[in-house]
Amino acid sequence: MRIVSFVGQKGGVGKSTLARVLAVAAARKGHKVLLGDFDLEQLSCIEWSATRLRNGIEPDVEARSFKSLKKLRQSVEGFDLVVVDTRGLADELTTDISLESDVVFLPxxxxxxxxxxxxxxxxxxxxxxxIGNKIVLILSKVGRSNRLLEIARETIANAGLEVLDNIWPERDGFQADLDIGKAGSESNNAYLREAAALIEADLLYLALDNQ
Ligand SMILES: Nc1ncnc2c1ncn2[C@@H]1O[C@H](COP(=O)(O)OP(=O)(O)O)[C@@H](O)[C@H]1O
Ligand SMILES: [Mg+2]
Incomplete structure (x- = not known):
């Protein structure tokens, strides 16, 4: 069983979205996936999972909310991947979740x-x-400026940190899909599917293959 978490200091950077993208990608590969939602204010993953079920989108992705790591530990049996979504702040729980995780993604x-x-x-x-060797940054909700992207990559490299090769591009269509319970490569739009497939491959590799 692997635990992969999405953490960050800020809201709105794509933590909950990318958690769902990874969860769907792994579930579509036949993995038993649990989405663990620690953001009890937003419960983005819980709401989304219910919408998904309501709309009959397969495969189901089970989501449960958690307040503590202890409760999560008690719930992981039977799953081979637990994807943890966290609040947009960095507190003691962030450190504890990171310690427990195999990979810590920072979008x-x-x-x-x-x-x-x-x-x-x-x-x-x-x-x-x-925790140090588990941290991987993700360039998320990236706009169309290559120059900004290059500067960001340089800044991250200079800080000695790892970042995914593929980016999560900003596209309104991804929001529309989330609203109906889909994520990433489940899009009806071929262009969005293609963009999502690239980052999904990166996420899956680190989450499951790179053991
Ligand atoms: N690639 C994207 N393009 C456009 N909007 C996006 C994209 N990814 C996420 N969003 C939107 O950005 C907002 C914040 O994303 P979310 O995943 O909830 O961030 P966080 O969990 O870090 O607060 C949401 O409204 C979401 O639908
Ligand atoms: Mg969130």
Whole structure:
């Protein structure tokens, strides 16, 4: 059983979205996936999972809400991947979840406003040597400027941090899909499917294959 978490200092950077993208990609490959939602204010994953069930979208992706790591530990039996979505803040629970995880994804936008707190959190988490080698950044909700993307990649490389090769591009269509219980490569739009497939391959590799 593997645990992969999405953490961050900020809201709105794509944590809950990418958690659902990974969960769907793994479920479509036949894995038994649990989405663990620690964001009790938003419950994005819980709501989405219910919408998915209501709309009859297969495969089902089970989502449960958790307040503590202890409760999560008690629920993981029978699953081979647990995808954890967290709140947009970095507290003690963030560190505990990161310690428990095999991979810790930090989605971030390309702007310095997004990168600054993300790099700060990554450095803070990496002080714990048991977390440092699990941290992977994801360039998320990336707009169309190649220049901004290159600067962001350079900034991350200079900080000595790892980042996924593929990006999560900003496209309104992804939002529309989430609203009906889909995620990523389940899109009806071929272009969106293609864009999602690239990052899904990266996420799946780190979540499941790279053991
Ligand atoms: N690739 C994307 N393109 C456009 N909108 C996106 C994309 N990914 C996520 N969003 C939207 O951005 C908002 C914040 O995403 P969310 O995953 O909830 O962030 P977080 O969990 O980090 O707060 C949501 O409204 C979501 O639908
Ligand atoms: Mg969220």
């Amino acid at each position: 971030t936008g390309t702007s310095m406003d997004d990168l600054r707190p993300t790099l700060a959190l990554a450095r803070r988490l990496a002080k714990n040597r048991k």
